[in-house]
Amino acid sequence: MMTPQVITPQQMQQILQQQVLTPQQLQVLLQQQQALMLQQQQLQEFYKKQQEQLQLQLLQQQHAGKQPKEQQQVATQQLAFQQQLLQMQQLQQQHLLSLQRQGLLTIQPGQPTLPLQPLAQGMIPTELQQLWKEVTSSHTAEEAASNNHSSLDLSTTCVSSSAPSKTSLIINPHASTNGQLSVHTPKRESLSHEEHSHSHPLYGHGVCKWPGCEAVCEDFQSFLKHLNSEHALDDRSTAQCRVQMQVVQQLELQLAKDKERLQAMMTHLHVKSTEPKATPQPLNLVSSVTLSKTASEASPQSLPHTPTTPTAPITPVTQGPSVITTTSMHNVGPIRRRYSDKYNVPISSADIAQNQEFYKNAEVRPPFTYASLIRQAILESPEKQLTLNEIYNWFTRMFAYFRRNAATWKNAVRHNLSLHKCFVRVENVKGAVWTVDELEFQKRRPQKISGNPSLIKNIQTSHTYCTPLNAALQASMAENSIPLYTTASMGNPTLGNLASAMREELNGAMEHTNSNGSDSSPGRSPMQAMHPVHVKEEPLDPDENEGPLSLVTTANHSPDFDHDRDYEDEPVNEDIE
DNA sequence: ATTATATTAAACAGCT
DNA sequence: GAGCTGTTTAATATAA
Numbered sequence: 001m002m003t004p005q006v007i008t009p010q011q012m013q014q015i016l017q018q019q020v021l022t023p024q025q026l027q028v029l030l031q032q033q034q035a036l037m038l039q040q041q042q043l044q045e046f047y048k049k050q051q052e053q054l055q056l057q058l059l060q061q062q063h064a065g066k067q068p069k070e071q072q073q074v075a076t077q078q079l080a081f082q083q084q085l086l087q088m089q090q091l092q093q094q095h096l097l098s099l100q101r102q103g104l105l106t107i108q109p110g111q112p113t114l115p116l117q118p119l120a121q122g123m124i125p126t127e128l129q130q131l132w133k134e135v136t137s138s139h140t141a142e143e144a145a146s147n148n149h150s151s152l153d154l155s156t157t158c159v160s161s162s163a164p165s166k167t168s169l170i171i172n173p174h175a176s177t178n179g180q181l182s183v184h185t186p187k188r189e190s191l192s193h194e195e196h197s198h199s200h201p202l203y204g205h206g207v208c209k210w211p212g213c214e215a216v217c218e219d220f221q222s223f224l225k226h227l228n229s230e231h232a233l234d235d236r237s238t239a240q241c242r243v244q245m246q247v248v249q250q251l252e253l254q255l256a257k258d259k260e261r262l263q264a265m266m267t268h269l270h271v272k273s274t275e276p277k278a279t280p281q282p283l284n285l286v287s288s289v290t291l292s293k294t295a296s297e298a299s300p301q302s303l304p305h306t307p308t309t310p311t312a313p314i315t316p317v318t319q320g321p322s323v324i325t326t327t328s329m330h331n332v333g334p335i336r337r338r339y340s341d342k343y344n345v346p347i348s349s350a351d352i353a354q355n356q357e358f359y360k361n362a363e364v365r366p367p368f369t370y371a372s373l374i375r376q377a378i379l380e381s382p383e384k385q386l387t388l389n390e391i392y393n394w395f396t397r398m399f400a401y402f403r404r405n406a407a408t409w410k411n412a413v414r415h416n417l418s419l420h421k422c423f424v425r426v427e428n429v430k431g432a433v434w435t436v437d438e439l440e441f442q443k444r445r446p447q448k449i450s451g452n453p454s455l456i457k458n459i460q461t462s463h464t465y466c467t468p469l470n471a472a473l474q475a476s477m478a479e480n481s482i483p484l485y486t487t488a489s490m491g492n493p494t495l496g497n498l499a500s501a502m503r504e505e506l507n508g509a510m511e512h513t514n515s516n517g518s519d520s521s522p523g524r525s526p527m528q529a530m531h532p533v534h535v536k537e538e539p540l541d542p543d544e545n546e547g548p549l550s551l552v553t554t555a556n557h558s559p560d561f562d563h564d565r566d567y568e569d570e571p572v573n574e575d576i577e
Numbered sequence: 578a579t580t581a582t583a584t585t586a587a588a589c590a591g592c593t
Numbered sequence: 594g595a596g597c598t599g600t601t602t603a604a605t606a607t608a609a
Binding site for chain 1: 582583584585586587
Binding site: 388415418 | 597598599600601
């Protein structure tokens with residue numbers, strides 16, 4: 001449908017590959033580049049039209065009421081979404097490919113998120129500039145040493161106007177955080193790292209992966225030789241690098257725009273869909289983060305074709321076919337199955353950050369239970385304890401939905417706090433705070449995982465059954481490596497909490513006994529093992545080991561939650577629902 | 578059909 | 594007494 005005859009980056013590279021660039025050739029190249037940009041503009045136009053059409057459809061849908069063709073429209077909508085998502089996926093893949101070709105990105109299976117991280121946010125031009133500077137600076141240093149003829153000053157074309165005047169060799173291995181600049185350091189990693197050869201971004205399947213090269217190299221050694229001889233730091237390589245950089249930049253731009261567009265579409269549709277309760281809005285959505293996460297291996301056609309739920313948020317449907325389960329919501333807790341599983345769609349908050357923003361702004365009911373949300377709120381707090389009011393504040397801060405009907409949901413929160421054993425009230429100097437008994441919480445979890453508590457017993461006895469659970473947990477880890485509402489950064493300390501929480505989930509589900517090996521409360525001092533003034537008595541569970549309970553008696557009130565009073569006591573519109 | 582869980586509403590008690 | 598906090602009960606809905 002939309003396969004414009006744009007000159008692909010590869011073709012461009014091939015052109016470049018033919019010989020050392022002359023300024024004329026470069027001119028041609030730039031023209032081609034402009035053509036590419038033009039094509040991309042057309043692409044954007046297409047999307048624009050698509051979106052307009054979508055809105056039109058929605059309008060019609062609203063006016064038409066419940067006419068039978070509504071379904072057709074919905075299907076069209078769905079299609080549009082899929083196209084959009086597919087396109088984004090392609091973009092992402094293209095982008096990935098480009099980066100790989102460049103050697104700017106190393107994808108290693110061992111470190112799943114690290115290299116992909118920048119992709120999710122898009123590599124900002126300054127990063128590219130930085131990379132470019134590194135190349136060019138070393139380039140000129142070499143250049144200045146050997147031949148003195150003025151090389152192609154590519155920096156005038158677009159990215160960096162700062163001509164590399166410095167002669168110092170800036171080859172900083174740490175600077176290339178997003179990958180490795182393999183242009184100038186092939187020898188270092190040659191013999192000693194044989195296994196590393198497999199992961200060299202420019203070498204794979206016995207061929208050189210330099211853009212447009214594909215020279216056959218039997219082994220890594222010959223590849224290095226080839227790399228040094230054919231792709232040395234000369235004008236041609238530099239130009240190739242630069243062109244590719246532009247391509248990447250464009251793709252980044254395009255990706256960002258498409259992401260934004262998708263977000264707008266989602267938000268738009270979602271706001272609409274909350275109004276009519278009886279009209280489900282099946283949407284097939286793939287989270288953008290899924291794209292970035294699995295762009296390299298995910299097949300685009302594996303989009304599930306099952307509708308989601310009426311009230312569920314635009315929950316991106318993950319495309320990983322088997323691994324993703326509802327336990328992907330682990331860090332949040334059980335989802336509200338009432339809505340989520342109606343269509344057998346494994347809802348997963350793949351793009352947590354995205355959803356965070358979504359729920360913050362869109363008045364959409366989060367698909368999590370109150371208990372899960374309360375737990376999340378508490379666990380997110382630095383002290384793992386919150387007062388009731390702080391929990392309230394968290395709700396209103398994180399979810400636009402909870403900025404109205406305060407009486408209702410606050411009552412529900414209180415009700416949940418009292419009802420569930422997993423919430424433990426701890427008397428404090430300043431009053432009382434609520435903590436989470438993770439074991440208790442996880443106790444309810446097994447049912448969520450499989451719906452069959454006996455399975456857990458099986459898991460306990462036969463470790464071969466660990467696989468599904470583990471897979472689920474790993475998927476959960478991959479999916480939600482970030483606890484809700486924290487931005488995605490691998491260094492996030494909360495990640496550790498999540499990991500330990502997951503370990504505990506395993507422990508809790510499989511062993512059912514409290515092994516003190518799992519320390520779920522990092523940062524707790526033994527001082528805090530003081531007895532609480534008042535703990536909810538539990539007659540039904542005498543065997544409950546209250547060991548891991550964090551019974552904090554000190555009044556260390558976190559200031560983080562004192563400024564959350566933005567939405568507090570906001571005027572309540574009781575007549576909305 | 579039964580059971581478990583979640584949600585919502587509401588009554589009530591204790592406290593500030 | 595009002596409002597907040599916390600407990601409890603009941604009705605209802607949903608999913609397993």
